[in-house]
Amino acid sequence: MTTRTRGRRGVGRQVLRGLVAVDVALAVHAAVNGALLRTPAADPPATDDRVRVVVPARDEAHQIGGCLDALAAQTGVAHLQVVVVDDGSTDSTADLARDRGATVLPADPPRDGWLGKPNACAQGAAGAADVDVLVFVDADVRLAPHAVAAAVHLLRAHDLDLVSPWPRQLAVTPAERLVQPLQQWLWATLLPLRAAERSPRPSLAAANGQFLVVDRAAYERAGGHGAVRDEVLEDIALLRAVKRAGGRGVVVDGSTLAATRMYEDWPALAAGYEKSLWAALGGSPAGSLAAAAALTALHVVPPLTGTRAGLVGYLAGVAGRAVTARRTGGRVWPDSLAHPLGVAVLDLLVVRSVLGRHRGTLRWRGRTLGR
Incomplete structure (x- = not known):
């Protein structure tokens, strides 16, 4: 050698x-x-905050019923509005949502420079001056009965402006089981959670738009979804906008609050x-x-x-x-x-x-x- x-x-x-x-x-x-990792209370106190839940939905007829049933079962939130933003669906999403008593808002088509989800979320949050907290929930997410109250309690108890309870990711097929857990593994491995919570640095951010809870005033100071109109990762971008506006936010444990199966096959x-x-x-x-x-x-x-x-x-x-x-x-x-x-x-x-x-x-x- x-x-x-x-x-x-x-x-x-x-x-x-x-x-x-x-x-x-x-x-x-x-x-x-x-x-x-901050953990929500199993039996959170009731909240007096006025809460609006926005569900952006595009062709979600197979999901919207289960999502709205879970929202209807929420406890500990005396003032709860649910708004489904029908984002140009070609199926029966809107009709099914109305059948369950939800307010359905037909979304205007995205303008130039806007992507679909930020556009729908912005329209669902519009005119919320009488609301204290905005909650964004995807149609394929199923919330536990105490989920909204527990998330709002985390928001208020730790003086935060945004919390992102990461739902439990249901994975069935081999492809799902290989890839899905890497989402939370990446932020758990790379993001210093306490520093991220305190730091104004936008780079220290992780969030999941499947279940996102934000103080309404902080949302407006940050520019709302208009500030992230062209972002394909609008959830992380929104947290960064909140930080730039002087707010604080962080990802939290949502495994006992919400569950979702994002994808059902490899394609x-x-x-x-x-x-x-x-x-x-x-x-x-x-x-x-x-x-x-x-x-x-x-x-x-x-x-x-x-x-x-x-x-x-x-x-x-x-x-x-x-x-x-x-x-x-x-x-x-x-x-x-x-x-x-x-x-x-x-x-x-x-x-x-x-x-x-x-x-x-x-x-x-x-x-x-x-x-």
Whole structure:
């Protein structure tokens, strides 16, 4: 073996040890965040806040009934309005919502520069001067009876302007089980929760528009959904807008408050992730590709080396995934053992998302998202 070859192997071992050290640190951080994640009360006090729930819905006839039934069963909220914004549905979404007594608002088509969901949410929140708290709920989310009261209590008890209770993500098919848990694993691993809650830095933000609770006055100071009109990740963008306006907000445990199954097969899952992954990981196509490369180096490469250090890196990744799943109501075993494969699939979706963004071929709910 030549000196040059030994030198290269030595450098490779050092790089691998560095990657494994990061893996271990991230797993420890996920465990710390699990302890710090704010948890809603199981029996929250009743709230006197006037609450409007906005449900943006486009072709949700198969979901809207269950969503509205859960909203009708809410307890501890004396003043509760429910507004369904019918975002150009071609099915019976609006009729089914009216049958359940909800106020249905037909959304005006998105104007130039607006995407569909921010447009629908903005119209649902309009004219809410008599409301204290706005709650945004997707039609495929099922709330527990105490969910709204518990979320509002978290908002007020910790002097926050926005809370994002992360729903329990139901995953059934292999593709779902590989990819869905990575959503919460990413913020649990990378985001310092207490610092994010206190910091005005917009970059320290994680949120989920499936269930979002915001003080109405803070929402208006931030510019509402008009401030994020062209954002494909309008939930994170809204939290960042709240922070820029001087507010405070953070992701919280929503596993006992809400549950949802986002996608039921691989084509739906791929389309759902590809529409936004180009911006989700690094804020831009280039940033997302760099983040995907880093995830590959940290969580896919080490176990492929077949070394003892690589095994430690693999186990650290599995530990971080397992800790997060247990804390957020996900399936722990055996799914966590497939963590490197899940990361590899996510990275593939990132590449496809960036390519779709470049080509202008990304579509969602029948609308082209543009370049």
